[in-house]
Amino acid sequence: MNFDYEPAHERVYNLVGELGRARFFPRAAQHEQANRTPVDNLRDLFDAGLLGLSIRKSAGGGGGGALGEDPLVSLLVVEQTARYCLSTAQCIHIHYNAAHMVDQIGTDEQRERILQPVLQEGELLNATGSEPGRTARGLYGLTTVARPVEGGYRVSGVKNYATLAAEVSHNILYAVIEGIPAPEGHLGLMIPRGAAGLIVRPDSWNPMGMRAAHSPDIQLDDVFVSHANVLGSPGQFPRDHWQTKSHLSFAAQYLGACEGIFDLLVDYLPKRGTAHDSYSQLRLGEIRIAIDSARWMIYRAVGLWRKQHYPQAELFSMNAKHQAMSAAVVVMDKAAQIAGSSAFSADAPLARALRDLRVQTLHENLDKTAATIGKYHLDQPYDTSSRL
Ligand SMILES: Cc1cc2nc3c(=O)[nH]c(=O)nc-3n(C[C@H](O)[C@H](O)[C@H](O)COP(=O)(O)OP(=O)(O)OC[C@H]3O[C@@H](n4cnc5c(N)ncnc54)[C@H](O)[C@@H]3O)c2cc1C
DSSP, X not given: OOOSOOHHXXXXXXXXXXXXXXXXXXXXXXXXXXXXXXXXXHHHHHHTTOTTTTSOGGXXXXXXSXXXXXXXXXXXXXXXXXXXXXXXXXXXXXXXXXXXXXHHHSOHHHIIIIIHHHHHHOOOEEEXXXXXXXXXXXXXXXXXEEEEETTEEEEEEEEOOOTTTTTOXXXXXXXXXXXXXXXXXXXXXXXXTTOTTEEEOTTOOOOSSOTTSOOOOEEEEEEEEEGGGEESOTTHHHHTTGGGGGHHHHHHHHHHHHHHHHHHHHHHHHHHTOTTOHHHHHHHHHHHHHHHHHHHHHHHHHHHHHTTOHHHHHHHHHHXXXXXXHHHHHHHHHHHHHHOGGGGSTTSHHHHHHHHHHHHTTSSOHHHHHHHHHHHHTTOOXXXXXXX
């Protein structure tokens, strides 16, 4: 067992750390105020050769993503980006996961047409399952419908929380085939930029935090999607547990964001004159322990994906995500206690970090995750993609 980064991982970790300190962190306040996607940060990641990390190496990518040769490499980018700007981390996270899906289940023609522009021109991708009220209907209880027609499907419905919707070459969206309920009728569709009937609703993104992870509503008015833009086969996403393959990337976001809060505290407490205070020392130590325990669970799960021990990797990724999200909630509370109210003027970096992390830890119901792990250990039916 080896707890050290390999040289290639260390290089990526340090490179993104430099970008984060020099560019992402200084720009974060502006992006938040403007409520806009940090396209300059994403361009920096492209210029650094990091946009294709979740694409297989033989196609010119970095081999990252849950099913890739090197699942850690793209997670390190997400983690280190989150340390300096959590909104940018959400953008690169969704892009990596979408590109990984195309890489793993797309046809050769789709890989060439959709992923080469990612590698060569910096095109972005996303993936949106979310719909208003979906949680109550179940993860696959979608109301967006794909009606079979000659040459493809006509798609109608409304999606929400579509991170990067206005920036991507293709919005990857999920629908159900008319007359075939999910999970069998669940379908992945890649809708090209400018498709007739695809409307990114203006002014539909106004959250308390994560403002720069601009994630508007999308309206689909009878959008034609050709067979060439259908991703995978009907029912493949639920069947192959694709939701599960992004668990660790969420965990990496929480981990990185906590590291960012830790950095801010280590800088702020001595300036405030409270570094000698025993309560500050105690809370900071507790924060460090929470972060480190989440980190090693994430890396342990990475090892299971790398060894292709898939059922165990899926379950342990849930453990790791639960730990990272629980740690994040604790870290926010303890950080607030020792920083004090003066650290919370609206434009203070710590205030932004907490706004963003509070919103970003609402993707998932922690109890549901823990109960799924319990089901497995009690030999009950379980689903590693259930989360809300
Ligand atoms: C910054 C950000 C970016 C996002 N980007 C994307 C993206 O790119 N793609 C994408 O697909 N999604 C995205 N999401 C959506 C995300 O994955 C979740 O779908 C969304 O956060 C759920 O929030 P909600 O308010 O709609 O939840 P709700 O459906 O309102 O549920 C809220 C809570 O209520 C509880 N609850 C609701 N219904 C029930 C029930 N029937 N029984 C028991 N408990 C229930 C759950 O515990 C849940 O936690 C994003 C979210 C955020 C915050």
